[in-house]
Amino acid sequence: MPRVTFSRTGKSVDLPTNSSLIDLEDSRDNEVPFGCRSAACGTCLIDVVTGMHNVSPKNEDEQDLLDTLDLDGEKRRLACQCVIHGDVTIDPQS
Numbered sequence: 001m002p003r004v005t006f007s008r009t010g011k012s013v014d015l016p017t018n019s020s021l022i023d024l025e026d027s028r029d030n031e032v033p034f035g036c037r038s039a040a041c042g043t044c045l046i047d048v049v050t051g052m053h054n055v056s057p058k059n060e061d062e063q064d065l066l067d068t069l070d071l072d073g074e075k076r077r078l079a080c081q082c083v084i085h086g087d088v089t090i091d092p093q094s
Helices: 021-026 060-068
Strands: 003-006 012-014 045-050 076-078 088-092
Touching: 060 076
Parallel strands: 003 088
Antiparallel strands: 003 012, 045 076, 045 088
16 A cells, blocks of 8 residues: 655555545545645645655646646645555645
């Protein structure tokens, strides 16, 4: 099972392979706030600290919102749009 680690606290959550980071909502150790769940608000902005190769590529809706909010960057993602395939370390930005 892939492990999601939160860089600020070091806490980790295991999720099944090909899970969406939205599944973190069900974990008591979740540190990512979720709002719209559909790449419309930016509430779940994260930086992927390590493991970017284990995260699905940005889709058009995600890229459009990141551009609109001027939040785009190499490590910036919207957690609601990420599917993980292996271990990642993330830093929630909200």
